[in-house]
Amino acid sequence: MSDDLVLIGRKTIRQEAEALVSFVESLDDSFSKACRRLMGCSGTVVLTGMGKSGLVARKWASTFLSTGTRAYFLNPAEASHGDLGLLRKSDVLVVLSLSGETEELIPVLRFAAESGVPCIAVTQNPESSLARQAETVLELRVREEACPLGLAPTTSTTLMMALGDALAVTLMQERGFSEKDFARLHPGGSLGRRLVLRVETLMHTGDKIPRVAPTAPLDEVLLEMTHKCLGLAVVLDGAQVHGVITDGDLRRAFQSNGPRRDLCAADVMTSNPRRVPQSLLASEARELMARESIQQLLVDSADGQLVGVVHLYDLLRAKVQ
Helix, strand or coil: CHHHHHHHHHHHHHHHHHHHHHHHHCCCCCHHHHHHHCHHHHHEEEEEHHHHHHHHHHHHHHHHHHHHHHHEECCHHHHHCHHHCCCCCCEEEEEECCCCCCHHHHHHHHHHHHCCEEEEEEEECCHCCCHCCCCCEEEHHHHHHHHCCCCCCCCCHHHHHHHHHHHHHHHHHHCCCHHHHHHCCCCHEEEEEHHEEEEEHHHHHHHHHHHEECCCCCHHHHHHHHHHHHCEEEEEEECCEEEEEEEHHHHHHHHHCCCCCCCCCCHCCEECCCCEECCCEEHHHHHHHHHHCCCCEEEECCCCCEEEEHHHHHHHHHHCC
């Protein structure tokens, strides 16, 4: 029984995958025309559709927004009750309808035509009333739905979804949309933390930095490290960094030399510690720590002065991946 269920699932996915491969070759100059129209839009790309097509249109709008194309979804059922006022001549209307004969779209298309708003149609019926009213038609060539009854939009909506992604990716590349632009639009969540959060927002600064002089005896170093709880002490002569002493450095010193009172910070420190700019992405700091098997980084200002210390635990608490 379970094998039969798996076979049905595989058949459905395979059918949609094959339709996608075939769809690749069907893209023609109408796709280029649509891209140029969307690139030239000085207003907003307005997406609309009913039912499953409406759900896909919402996804198009979301993807466009997140990749640098201003867009919103217009519910056609609400449009004729006042929302048509959102449409402006500077906008581009993109209408998704498999049949091209969706009744709720009629007022939207009429208003767009009267207002001079250019229309792009996405439909599997190039002879439909929607296609006839559109400036550009993006045809969905669907031989059959994955639904065995041929009723539920399945393969067709998969192609619709892929077409929206293709448009969004083409537009973002043509606009030179960068990782920096993406980060600016995605400040929240794990993605935002990876692309936006910098070590300067997580580092310990001022009196929270464990500091000792090069001549400090080891018991003083131990007290400073214990008090500041960062697992290291920065060896400083004024503002100049000479090195760092970690928990491991202290353990190795005591194991090798015993409790000798003639040893000082300079005798056990690690010279030339790893230092990073305060503008470094927190995600890059974590990658650096993992690569070099260290848990702390000294953080410098733009002019090379020590301004902070960031610990691996700071990155973990901030859920930096």
